[in-house]
Amino acid sequence: MEARLDAPTVDLLGVLAYGELTAFERLASDARLAPSVADKVALATMAAAEFEHFRCLRDHLAASGVDPEAAMEPFMRPLDTFHDSTEPNDWLEGLIKAYVGDGLATDFYREVAGSLRDEQTRSLVLEVLADSGQASFVVATVTEAIRVQPAVAGRLALWGRRLVGEALIQAQQVAVDRDALTELLVGRGGLAGITGLLNSLTDNHSARMAAMGLQA
């Protein structure tokens, strides 16, 4: 058994693992809204990839002598609340949530991963984040839907804004509750670093919305 991980690292792995587990659960469940088998398979494939990530993170925690359930527990409530408050009403909303949610999470974790002291954990986190893939499917589908029915763009743009809003509310809650995780973030450059992070998250989010033909 290798040396125990420090508290911020355990927190980061815990929130990431539970995030992948709930992403799996929600994407698989949103696959129900798919208009065709091909679409269903595409979303189910994204969901299955999230479960693989979850498995890697859980196994890494366990191999490091940390109880994975205890590590995830503090993050269940904010992540469940995020998902409960952003239940997609139709297939397009589900796709946008998959793309925007995954994008925000990936940007955030990639920034934070830079501060991780444990090299093995850092490589694992970056590896898990690198493998998201299916974005082009979402972009193509949403773009085509807007081309066919331009009127949906307004509603979907609002939906994108709501996703970011709810994510920020929950992230803030986590920051208040979890000092270790916040320190990892603040340690990167104090409040200026956090402002920089928020700016870069927002820029990337706008770029993703624009790629789908939506205003951020």
Next chain:
Amino acid sequence: MEARLDAPTVDLLGVLAYGELTAFERLASDARLAPSVADKVALATMAAAEFEHFRCLRDHLAASGVDPEAAMEPFMRPLDTFHDSTEPNDWLEGLIKAYVGDGLATDFYREVAGSLRDEQTRSLVLEVLADSGQASFVVATVTEAIRVQPAVAGRLALWGRRLVGEALIQAQQVAVDRDALTELLVGRGGLAGITGLLNSLTDNHSARMAAMGLQA
């Protein structure tokens, strides 16, 4: 590319593949009802295994020159209807559905697989069916829940009966619509064979209910 599969084989692979895909989707979605992370992980792991099965079946269809989506299409409606009419109301109902549904499906497909002419398909189907595994988790959890609160047993026994009833209604619909599949079944020994199959499905179902401490 190997020789094309005959119509009953394509039908069997199609219904099995779509069955695995919807099982994945519904199990993953029912994981939401889990009372703890450990329970959630257990159901999510079952769901991920169903997706692996789906992937094998789909790849086998494609490698045999059959369009997987066309093969699945005729079975979407009956399987979706089954799931829509048996949406679990709580965690225990979800577990029982996973166990009873998987058990019924496995018994049925294993019987039918014996009639498949294509050896490679027969091995694949039997391999996919062999790997269900997690039954002991369901049995242990349901048994314990009934021990703690014996009053739930009546409701859960009714739920088990409803699951079988809805499954039979949809199976009958498929039998009426899909001559090829029905011939595969009838070919095994005519109506007497079907009666035998129904008896053995019922016996195995009763044994599974009894294992959970429930009356069939």
